[in-house]
Amino acid sequence: MSEKIEWVLNRMPGSDDAQLVVMALENVEKAKAFHRTFPQYGVTPLAKLDGMAARLGLGGLYVKDESYRFGLNAFKVLGGSFAMARYIAQEMGRDVSEMTYDYLTSDQFREDFGQATFFTATDGNHGRGVAWAANKLHQRAVVHMPKGSTKTRFDNIAREGAEVTIEEVNYDDCVRMAAAEAAQTEHGVVVQDTAWEGYEEIPSWIMQGYGTMAAEAAEQLRTLEVNRPTHVFVQAGVGSLASSMVGFFANLFPTCPPKFVIMEAAAADCLYQGAKAADGNPRVVGGDLKTIMAGLACGEPNTIGWDILRNHADAFLSCPDWVAANGMRRLAAPVKGDPSVTSGESGAVGMGVIDAIMSDSAYAELREALELDGSSQVLLFSTEGDTDPERYAQIVWDGAWAK
Ligand SMILES: Cc1ncc(COP(=O)(O)O)c(C=O)c1O
Numbered sequence: 001m002s003e004k005i006e007w008v009l010n011r012m013p014g015s016d017d018a019q020l021v022v023m024a025l026e027n028v029e030k031a032k033a034f035h036r037t038f039p040q041y042g043v044t045p046l047a048k049l050d051g052m053a054a055r056l057g058l059g060g061l062y063v064k065d066e067s068y069r070f071g072l073n074a075f076k077v078l079g080g081s082f083a084m085a086r087y088i089a090q091e092m093g094r095d096v097s098e099m100t101y102d103y104l105t106s107d108q109f110r111e112d113f114g115q116a117t118f119f120t121a122t123d124g125n126h127g128r129g130v131a132w133a134a135n136k137l138h139q140r141a142v143v144h145m146p147k148g149s150t151k152t153r154f155d156n157i158a159r160e161g162a163e164v165t166i167e168e169v170n171y172d173d174c175v176r177m178a179a180a181e182a183a184q185t186e187h188g189v190v191v192q193d194t195a196w197e198g199y200e201e202i203p204s205w206i207m208q209g210y211g212t213m214a215a216e217a218a219e220q221l222r223t224l225e226v227n228r229p230t231h232v233f234v235q236a237g238v239g240s241l242a243s244s245m246v247g248f249f250a251n252l253f254p255t256c257p258p259k260f261v262i263m264e265a266a267a268a269d270c271l272y273q274g275a276k277a278a279d280g281n282p283r284v285v286g287g288d289l290k291t292i293m294a295g296l297a298c299g300e301p302n303t304i305g306w307d308i309l310r311n312h313a314d315a316f317l318s319c320p321d322w323v324a325a326n327g328m329r330r331l332a333a334p335v336k337g338d339p340s341v342t343s344g345e346s347g348a349v350g351m352g353v354i355d356a357i358m359s360d361s362a363y364a365e366l367r368e369a370l371e372l373d374g375s376s377q378v379l380l381f382s383t384e385g386d387t388d389p390e391r392y393a394q395i396v397w398d399g400a401w402a403k
Helices: 025-036 048-057 065-070 078-092 107-112 125-136 151-160 171-182 201-223 240-252 268-277 303-312 323-331 348-358 363-367 389-396
Strands: 005-009 045-047 060-065 115-123 140-145 162-168 188-190 231-235 259-265 315-319 377-382
Touching: 005 363, 025 078, 025 201, 025 315, 045 201, 048 060, 048 348, 060 065, 060 201, 060 348, 065 078, 065 377, 078 125, 078 201, 115 125, 115 171, 125 140, 125 151, 125 389, 140 151, 140 171, 151 162, 151 389, 171 188, 201 240, 201 303, 201 377, 231 240, 231 348, 240 259, 240 303, 259 268, 259 303, 259 348, 268 303, 268 315, 315 323, 315 348, 323 348, 323 389, 348 363, 348 377
Parallel strands: 060 377, 115 140, 115 188, 140 162, 231 259, 231 377, 259 315
Antiparallel strands: 005 315, 045 060
16 A cells, blocks of 8 residues: 555546535535534534644635534534434424424423334444434434444443444444344334445435534634635545535535545545546445544445535545544644644544645645645544544554654
8 A cells, every 4th residue: 555645636527416415505404403402512613723724835724623522522423313313203204393302302202203223333433423312312222333443432332322242344344234134123224324325315314414514614614704615625434424515515605616625544445446447436445444544444435425526526535544643643732822633533634634735745736736825725624533542642642653
């Protein structure tokens, strides 16, 4: 595997763009309204890194800090919780706007609906979100984790009262396992954060749920008098998150969208491989998908997400692990005067990438192609905090995974 960041500009033929509507602004508004009903809800901070922007030669650099999301240290709960609400609304023949936290936790709701079992596969963050929401809403959750999942992440899910296992297979096989079990369970439903042919409704709701994060960031930027980010960098595993962010901003700025840069772990760079093949068809990456970016260790693209990215992304990057580690250290120990962001392996790759692109001449061609300069207003998403605290310390304090 290359020690360089590999990149490719999007030269794929477009499709009819039928999936962009999933991220229509009114759908995101519904998700935001739902999340706002939770007593735990609060807008997560948008860190403004002026010192770092000046150092890198950018106009502005903003990092959405999801380590504060619902006290769960990652953005993921936004998706699972909204999908559960929409599923319950659909089962009850009601609109999701009626599914407030107060109603969903009421005795009346228990009488009206009862209990379902939500199955999922996860590297950690998604399962924790599903388990947390199921716990809060008095539903059942069954969670399967891939080989190599850490005990901390397992414990965080078990603590929410879910049935959780670590399996001997990779993430994509865990997804298949969850689907098979749900099919055999009464009122069993898979809440998976990826779509495949024939399984599209729930993942599209999950993508809408993630939209809350994009909508908050857009509003926070406006407060800072940045009406439109010029560049949005977003990391991808299956690409649900990335297509959600891209879809939201493409709908918000239909005539002048920001440039969208999609970043993956090199060991699981399925979207990059698809973009490189340039025929418009997605590609799959198999094997153990070994990377420190556990949340990005997914080898099979979300089919809905792929369609959105194929039509709207500008560049796809395949990133070695040192990029994430560099990003973590830069966010943890910022330029003096900038706020510090506790960002985990899957959260910090954007910071590592923008640092490399702006300061290493090896990426001058990419910098020019993306038109990154002193007028650029760059938005990044730190999608998780120190979800694996031991490894976080190893990387940030002890300098592990140096370039
Ligand atoms: C912290 C974190 N960031 C990013 C992602 C990537 O999201 P997606 O798999 O939708 O591409 C994940 C996925 O689990 C994650 O946990």
